[in-house]
Amino acid sequence: MTIADVVALDVVARGEPEVLSDCRWADEIRWVHVGDVADLSALLRGGELLLTTGAPLRRAPKSYLRGLADAGALGVVVELGASLRSVPASVAATARNLNLALVVLHQPIKFVEVTETVHRRIVAEQYDEVAFDRRVHEVFTELSMKRASVPGIVDAAARMLDEPVVLEDLTHQALAVSASGRAAAALLEDWERRSRLVPPGGDEQWVVTSVGPRTEEWGRLIVPSRPADTARARRVLERASAALALHRMIERDRSGLHQQAQSGLIDDIVRGRITDDAEAAARAHALGLRKAARYLPVTVRVDRTSDDTDPVATQRRNVELLDTVAHTVNAAGHTALFAIRRDGEIGAVLSLSSGRAGTEEKALTALGDVVGQRIRQAHGVAAVVAVGPPGGDVVDAVGGLAEAAHVAEVAIGMGPSTHGRSYFRASDVRLRGLLSLLREDPRVQSFAETELRALLTSPDTAQPSNLTVLREFLAASGNKAALAQRLHISRPSLYKRLAAIERTLGVDLDDAESMTSLHVALLVHDGRRAAPSVVGSAI
Structure with a gap:
């Protein structure tokens, strides 16, 4: 509570308060103390609001107020009566010079009611803060123990604050966002530019916390609005940041955080957790997919007959394959969302570079040639590139990955007959494709x-x-x-x-x-x- 909150209480209002000095008016008080002793400096710890009948002010007002200021008190509430019938203007001026609040009550009140009310509020708020901090600690500790996903940690922070929360990397691409549907689309609109304008520590509108060890930060956790309680928001983001840093350490050998975010988005769309076109597009563009009139579902499949049953080795091999495909696509000037769909198979939603000369067919031919070449060089295996039906939005393109995967599976089984082809469509596998389905x-x-x-x-x-x-x-x-x-x-x-x-x-x-x-x-x-x-x- 602040001094203004105390003066506004009903029990104080009955005393007809008059404010002679509003210094420290918005400062939070630590406690309320009652006393008429001339020197209270030994009894105070700082941050108190003093209630008195005014006897010390009548005898030596300047030394009394100076002693309170030196002890760290915030202000004095004086009840006028037999001990003190009025407060001279010089006393009010002294209080202002010493940066003390000074309020006089023209009617008697029960000080005990004031202290009970204020102390009950202070204790209740302190208990509520302790309970909140404990809940924050328990939730994020449990998430860390269960190795929750990055979106799961971000969602937990958003639920605690009842505010949207965004995790971005150092290039200001949104890796995870707690909002959904149209809210997410609006939130991520022009995200990179807006985020770059916010300083590292946040501003009056956004609460920002760095993610990662000091001097090794790899992202920022953001509440992109003014929360109801900024202090709570900062504490939650700091605890969520620690959980994300721990998750990053655990998952470092598996795949990059940015790639996990792309895979997670594709999986959310495939499983129907995201159906809104605007939300899917906003998240995809925030992850680096360039806007386009249409998007192409693409599957890259390698000819792999390994009998390796080690899941860690299999995962590492697939991550390396994905890195090869992603780097090749990006180096060619295109952008895409990538995901490991199964062993030896990479799915992608592709946005072809509009600045490249030639038709879509020429661009796909060139891309298919270089992807196959890079995979042979880096992994020593043959690969096929399959293209599904184009989609006018991201959701439709993700839906086309199933057909692209089927075409790739048939094409890889065709053996030497695939040699010389840059990429395949459904029309290229024809009867083999039908029989593969059946x-x-x-x-x-x-x-x-x-x-x-x-x-x-x-x-x-x-x-x-x-x-x-x-x-x-x-x-x-x-x-x-x-x-x-x-x-x-x-x-x-x-x-x-x-x-x-x-x-x-x-x-x-x-x-x-x-x-x-x-x-x-x-x-x-x-x-x-x-x-x-x-x-x-x-x-």
């Missing part, structure tokens, strides 16, 4: 087994195998001369091999329907053998 269907599997069972179960020691001869025969559209040349065998030998295959399967290889059925069965068979297994999940 390969888990028992009816499709049964069809393939029925068509090929006799050939798969019969002894076959020839080189190349009958299955390989059949596959190449169908790929050559039945052109036997071209097939003999490709397999480096004579035509008579090839004719005998094809006749043996016909007898084994009981079909006529010159019949168009038989060729189609066998071709589909082989695509199903080969697709299931080449299908990659899902090892990880979105970060």
